[in-house]
Amino acid sequence: MKLLHLLPVGKVDVSLLKDLRAAIPDRLHVRCEVLPVVLDPAPAYHPERQQYHSSEILQRMQSLVRPQTWRVLAVADVDLYIPILKYVFGEAQMGGPCAVISSHRLRQDFYGLDQDGALLGQRLLKESVHELGHTLDLRHCQDYRCVMASSHAVEWIDLRESTLCESCRSRVDSSALVQR
Ligand SMILES: [Zn+2]
Numbered sequence: 746m747k748l749l750h751l752l753p754v755g756k757v758d759v760s761l762l763k764d765l766r767a768a769i770p771d772r773l774h775v776r777c778e779v780l781p782v783v784l785d786p787a788p789a790y791h792p793e794r795q796q797y798h799s800s801e802i803l804q805r806m807q808s809l810v811r812p813q814t815w816r817v818l819a820v821a822d823v824d825l826y827i828p829i830l831k832y833v834f835g836e837a838q839m840g841g842p843c844a845v846i847s848s849h850r851l852r853q854d855f856y857g858l859d860q861d862g863a864l865l866g867q868r869l870l871k872e873s874v875h876e877l878g879h880t881l882d883l884r885h886c887q888d889y890r891c892v893m894a895s896s897h898a899v900e901w902i903d904l905r906e907s908t909l910c911e912s913c914r915s916r917v918d919s920s921a922l923v924q925r
């Protein structure tokens with residue numbers, strides 16, 4: 746079976762990756778492993794924005810792609826951006842093989858609210874499936890419940906399911922999907 750490598754970035758809590766390792770195979774037909782290495786995000790830090798350029802993290806992940814790799818999904822806890830946007834929840838290479846997400850703006854405490862571990866876990870799962878969907882060449886979906894809907898605020902993520910709508914499912918190689 747295809748192998749999805751989960752890559753910790755910086756000081757991210759590895760238990761978040763272990764939760765994803767358990768949850769993702771329910772959505773995608775892949776075996777998940779947490780890589781025994783940690784990617785240092787420091788080279789992607791831009792002091793003028795006090796944020797980390799996600800495309801630079803994606804570039805540095807290429808060397809971790811192995812013959813048995815389906816995708817590499819990096820999980821960070823730092824604030825990510827691309828130059829045209831104020832921030833991003835994650836970024837992926839269209840058509841694969843690498844994607845990155847961050848818990849930074851998925852945490853309730855970022856918005857001054859009480860921590861909610863279960864909600865954080867759901868948001869991380871949705872963002873993981875969303876970015877992996879981009880690596881399967883999927884673009885944003887008009888259906889707000891679909892995991893491929895665009896989200897410019899965390900509330901939009903909460904409206905989504907963690908699965909693809911019928912239309913998106915029909916557009917991707919079904920060998921990557923869990924049959925329901
Ligand atoms: Zn997207």
Ligand SMILES: [Zn+2]
Nearest residue numbers: 886891910913
């Ligand atoms: Zn869709």
